[in-house]
Amino acid sequence: MVQANKLATLGQVTAGVAHEINQPLATIMTLAQNNIRMGEDNSDLKEQNLNNIVKMCGRISTITGELRSFSRKSRGTIEKVSVAEVIDSSILLMKYRVKANKVKLIIETIAPNVFVMAEKVRFEQIIVNLLQNAVEACEKVEKPCVRIRFNEMDDFFEIRVSDNGTGIPPEVRANLFLPFNTTKPKGLGLGLVISSEIAREFGGKLELEDNSAETCFCLKLVRAVEA
Ligand SMILES: Nc1ncnc2c1ncn2[C@@H]1O[C@H](COP(=O)(O)OP(=O)(O)OP(=O)(O)O)[C@@H](O)[C@H]1O
Ligand SMILES: [Mg+2]
Structure with missing residues (x-):
């Protein structure tokens, strides 16, 4: 029953979490497209964009990691x-x-x-x-x-x-x-x-x-x- 409640909860939070992930994803897309467009120029700006991309990826992985650990059957150790x-x-x-x-x-x-x-x-x-x-x-x-x-x-x-x-x-x-x-x-x-x-x-x-x-x-x- 614990798992049933958890899966139901997960179903409810997933839609929200998907939105939460979409935001950094859209930013990553824009930054990457900017870098492509810049070609050989603006290496400082490009590096800044890449750093931001890394940061956004970190954010996404925190969110998905949290979802994964929440859905896992817990080990039960108090x-x-x-x-x-x-x-x-x-x-x-x-x-x-x-x-x-x-x-x-x-x-x-x-x-x-x-x-x-x-x-x-x-x-x-x-x-x-x-x-x-x-x-x-x-x-x-x-x-x-x-x-x-x-x-x-x-x-x-x-x-x-x-x-x-x-x-x-x-x-x-x-x-x-x-x-x-x-x-x-x-x-x-x-x-x-x-x-x-x-x-x-x-x-x-x-x-x-x-x-x-x-x-x-x-x-x-x-x-x-x-x-
Ligand atoms: N903070 C609250 N304010 C008002 N009513 C509440 C509150 N918390 C619980 N209830 C009432 O208690 C009922 C039982 O809550 P419970 O969380 O056990 O089940 P549920 O929210 O109906 O379904 P679920 O299994 O998805 O959580 C709710 O349907 C609601 O009527
Ligand atoms: Mg409830």
């Missing part, structure tokens, strides 16, 4: 993982959808040396699921806004993903973490079940926060000692 790294790569996968829906994404800053016990790809899967729900929930609001906040505790680390969207109807709320509970025409109703299952496997948990004006999910993971 180890020390950097929260900042996972947040960054999840956002890379979600960036286009966020932009396309004109969602304001506000992410609290976090030090790169904050670690939790998790497994990178499945941790990403949770964040992508939460972000997807959040973005989908604020599709029809006037000023869509999604926030990611962090809270350090003694033994745990909390990551909150909230949105100012439609909120969760009471009948959905009652069965929120049960499979196939969905209000979306194309939804599988697996995102939250899988995410909370993964969180439990990491020794943490995923909960809906009730005391918040926005819709807010709190992912609580075990802190890993720095070393």
Whole structure:
């Protein structure tokens, strides 16, 4: 089921990622055509173009690499993982959808040396699921806004993903973490079940926060000692 949710998610993010790749690709094409047109002249400019091409290729390979590692079956080893790294790569996968829906994404800053016990790809899967729900929930609001906040505790680390969207109807709320509970025409109703299952496997948990004006999910993971 974890893989089913991941493949469905992948299907949804791929269209966005394809756009994300198209942009540097178009730039590479233009730069390369310029170089051809210049023939023997302007070697400085040509070198600059080539450097930019290399940079753009690097960007594309980061994106495709991220997609590949996300689609791979994870090894299942729970180890020390950097929260900042996972947040960054999840956002890379979600960036286009966020932009396309004109969602304001506000992410609290976090030090790169904050670690939790998790497994990178499945941790990403949770964040992508939460972000997807959040973005989908604020599709029809006037000023869509999604926030990611962090809270350090003694033994745990909390990551909150909230949105100012439609909120969760009471009948959905009652069965929120049960499979196939969905209000979306194309939804599988697996995102939250899988995410909370993964969180439990990491020794943490995923909960809906009730005391918040926005819709807010709190992912609580075990802190890993720095070393
Ligand atoms: N941030 C949110 N705001 C409003 N409703 C939400 C939010 N997150 C989840 N829900 C509700 O909970 C339901 C279940 O969410 P879940 O992610 O498990 O499945 P889904 O999004 O419907 O499908 P998928 O399997 O593609 O994720 C959603 O259909 C939606 O009604
Ligand atoms: Mg979902």
